[in-house]
Amino acid sequence: MGKESVQKINKPRAIRRLVIWYKRNSAVTSIVDTAASSAVTASNVAGNVVSGAGSVVSTASNVASNVAGNVAGNVVSSAESVVNTASSVVSNASLIAKNTLQPLVFDPLRRLQNNDNVLERVEDSQSKRIWIAVDGMGGDYAPGPILEGCLEAISRFPINIKFVGKIEIVKDAAEKTGLAELLKNEIENNRLELIDSEEPIGMNEEATAVRKRKNASINVAMDLVRNNKAQAVYSAGNSGAMMASAIFRIGRLKGIDRPAIGALFPTRDQTRPVLVLDVGANTDCKPSYLYQFALLGNVYAKDVLQIKKPRIGLLNIGEEECKGNDLSLKTFELLSSEKSFDFGGNCEGRDVLSGSFDVVVCDGFTGNILLKFLESVGGVLLDILRSELPRGRRGKVGSAFLKSNLLRIKKRLDHAEHGGALLLGVNGICVIGHGSSKSLSVVSALRLAHSAVNHGVMDNLNQLQKLQVLNS
Helix, strand or coil: CCHHHHHHHHHHHHHHHHHHHHHHCCHHHHHHHHHHHHHHHHHHHHHHHHHHHHHHHHHHHHHHHHCCHHHHHHHHHHHHHHHHHHHHHHHHHHHHHHHHHHHHHHHHHHHHHHCCCHHHHHHHCCCCCEEEEEECCCCCCCCHHHHHHHHHHHHHCCEEEEEEECHHHHHHHHHHCCCHHHHHHHHHCCCEEEEECCCCCCCCCCCCHHHHCCCCHHHHHHHHHHCCCCCEEEECCCHHHHHHHHHHHCCECCCCCCCEEEEEECCCCCCCCEEEECCCCCCCCCHHHHHHHHHHHHHHHHHCCCCCCCEEEEECCCCCCCCCCHHHHHHHHHHHHCCCCEEEEEECHHHCCCCCCCEEECCHHHHHHHHHHHHHHHHHHHHHHHHHCCCHHHHHHHHHHHHHHHHHHHHHHCHHHCCEEEEECECCEEEEECCCCCHHHHHHHHHHHHHHHHCCHHHHHHHHHHCCCCCC
16 A cells, blocks of 8 residues: 555544544633633733833923933933833734634644545545446536546546447547646546537427437436446436436336435435435326335435435425325325335425435425525525624634634535436436536535445345336
């Protein structure tokens, strides 16, 4: 094991120690108050010194009128020296407090925040590398940010990328973004392969366009999964086109009428997100569809989220089983009678992020609105907190200490941290990214794809082939 490997292994240990230090030493938070108090005390002391110095100057002036001028001049000179020293104490008081606290608070938190993914990087690097097909032309900003995210993910996780797109456009984008050399190196290392394709399916095009344009980038990427040349596929392009391509190219699981898009939402417990499905694949649903979504979500929560007994909830306007529209009432009956999972009843909107449920089921119309709403919460919450912080010098000091905490809050609510949603119900692992995805979102989505492959999601989903297909 080389020196570089040893450093990578030791780094997480240092981070763990830092986390333990930060949690157990509650005194750190009191240091802030102590520092502010010390600064005020220093200022008061300095003020007293200055006042005393002024008295000395006044006395010196009186003496000067009665005693020899040389003696008075020395006294005045000494008084001026005291005044200057006191002024220096005042101006440096806050700086001393800041320098005292800097190594104790700011630097450790910065190091902790900048190394959030180190543990994952080291842990994942021990696994076998897998191939993931990426629709490099899908998305509002493709292919530049998509390529950047892929190159970053290759260095973080044990994955290889088959990057699908028009090769000339991809190489031109690599040149413009300064990634040409890195792209060349990864191709030579056999960790990235460029696969040529035709134009992508546009964001405003109908999903059925995938049947007419067989060599569109999403179709080529999906064929790689169908032919076992890749174990998962990712696209930030037209989600309807991706769903249609997945159904036509790799097919649905037997017993599943409609695939669903499952997205992970944050909860109070950052180690336990909630899976919400469907968030956009099916705007009009039947009770049997929602029943099947619950079965799919239960498998995903067990395999990927590692929850032994996931609690399933049905998104509704009230907790009582008599609440809701016709779809909700009939779906409640189906879920209540199912014994293969733990149905926890209706889930109100306020309960989605509470952590009370592990899987929340709803129709795609409602789920998509919920998803888009959540995407705005992080930025709005941060703006509100900033506007409510106190003004003035003390406010600035307090804001400086809170900055890292505010950034972590935003990070927990940032949809880019999750990156993508799984298309559940098709015969392969498909991750759908947001149309505005940039490099961070791509990295997060590829991490999700790797996790799904690594936990054998498809093996357990295939066990659902004997599902009862319900018509209602």
